[in-house]
Amino acid sequence: MYIVLLGPPGSGKGTQGQMLSTKLNIPHLSTGDLFREILDNPKHELYESLQVIKEGKLVSDDVVNKVVGGSLRDPRFEDGIIFDGYPRTIAQAQALDQELESIGKAVDVVIDIHVTKEVLLGRLLGRRSCPNCKRIFHVSQGISECPDCQITLIQRPDDNEETILERFDEYQTKTAPLQEYYRQSRTNYIVIKVFESSRTADSVQQEVWDRLYGLGLVK
Ligand code: ADP
Numbered sequence: 001m002y003i004v005l006l007g008p009p010g011s012g013k014g015t016q017g018q019m020l021s022t023k024l025n026i027p028h029l030s031t032g033d034l035f036r037e038i039l040d041n042p043k044h045e046l047y048e049s050l051q052v053i054k055e056g057k058l059v060s061d062d063v064v065n066k067v068v069g070g071s072l073r074d075p076r077f078e079d080g081i082i083f084d085g086y087p088r089t090i091a092q093a094q095a096l097d098q099e100l101e102s103i104g105k106a107v108d109v110v111i112d113i114h115v116t117k118e119v120l121l122g123r124l125l126g127r128r129s130c131p132n133c134k135r136i137f138h139v140s141q142g143i144s145e146c147p148d149c150q151i152t153l154i155q156r157p158d159d160n161e162e163t164i165l166e167r168f169d170e171y172q173t174k175t176a177p178l179q180e181y182y183r184q185s186r187t188n189y190i191v192i193k194v195f196e197s198s199r200t201a202d203s204v205q206q207e208v209w210d211r212l213y214g215l216g217l218v219k
């Protein structure tokens with residue numbers, strides 16, 4: 001099954017993607033995580049082209065396609081992929097559709113997570129993550145080490161207010177048009193609304209699951 005997670009920065013794509021990945025036993029592919037790994041290695045050929053991330057700008061479609069392209073043919077991804085942070089532009093969505101079509105597949109469902117700006121800001125400013133397993137936490141949990149890896153949690157350098165606002169802007173202008181793109185192509189489309197900061201990831205996951213069930217995509 002090929003799932004596309006759509007939603008602004010901080011909407012919970014990463015958390016929901018990881019949870020779905022465990023339940024469905026389908027790999028979770030986060031372009032943001034892939035890029036951050038490259039940014040740890042200044043000798044990588046794409047290192048310079050990824051510097052825009054620090055300003056909250058999107059990476060160019062060419063570079064994104066270079067990193068993601070081909071992964072569909074990787075045997076690890078044979079049973080499907082949960083895409084997190086990809087596609088983020090119409091051009092990327094078209095490239096993905098073509099790639100999938102060439103192997104006789106298609107995007108099975110888009111999960112679009114709507115979250116209010118206040119909730120997003122609170123989450124992003126307090127977000128911490130494990131540099132090893134990428135698990136996501138929040139300062140309010142009062143945890144400073146990953147319980148699985150025993151490594152100190154880190155804050156992403158792009159989780160500061162200025163960069164966050166730029167990322168929201170990029171989302172509105174370049175990624176939000178994908179809503180219309182997928183609706184026009186009649187792809188299964190789920191909207192999840194998260195309007196209270198007290199809403200837990202588990203309750204969002206339950207709603208996602210119920211909706212997937214309703215579409216006959218899970219049992
Ligand atoms: P978030 O959703 O919180 O912004 P991500 O980890 O998904 O975080 O992405 C971090 C950054 O990586 C983005 O702000 C963007 O600069 C870059 N990026 C990730 N995926 C893509 C993509 N598909 N196209 C262009 N840029 C991307």
Ligand code: ZN
Pocket residue numbers: 130131132133134135146147148149150151
């Ligand atoms: Zn960890």
